[in-house]
Amino acid sequence: MAIKIIVNDPDPILREKSKPVPTITPNIIKLLDDMADTMYDAEGVGLAAPQIGILKRVIVMDCGDEHGLIELINPEIIEREGEMLGPEGCLSIPGLRGDVSRAARVKVKGLNRHGEEIVIEGTELLARCIQHEVDHLDGILYTDLAVNMYRAVDEEHEEG
DSSP: OOOOOOOOTTOGGGGSOOBOOSSOOHHHHHHHHHHHHHHHHTTBSEEEGGGGTOOBSEEEEOOSSTTOSEEEEEEEEEEEESOEEEEEOOTTSTTEEEEEEEOSEEEEEEEOTTSOEEEEEEEHHHHHHHHHHHHHHTTOOHHHHOSEEEEOSOOSSBOO
């Protein structure tokens, strides 16, 4: 396990579409471990593989709720409901925040580290985090969606 360097905007890798993971290998397991270590070290609540320079459809999240650490390989949002407007930040865009409209409830499916399909339903911060991280896999940054941008006052709890 290792802490990786987080890629910052405007690095072009953040704008590329990530490739699906065909097989869960020891390298993918190590990637999950390294991503979790990196996210916790940076005091974030989410991290997508492109943020450490790897174009694979892999995300990790920990919103400090009952779910704890969530690891998703090949995540796909399968349901969206409602709407909420709220602040977002990003470990790849330090010092800034923006208000982004997101679905208020989402359901996402993906694989865990054992190759088993899991489905997670999220609201509030978890819903926002899921959408933010899945966007990273498609080369979309929250700044593309923000209705306004402002300087961050508190660097805690940044999404990936």
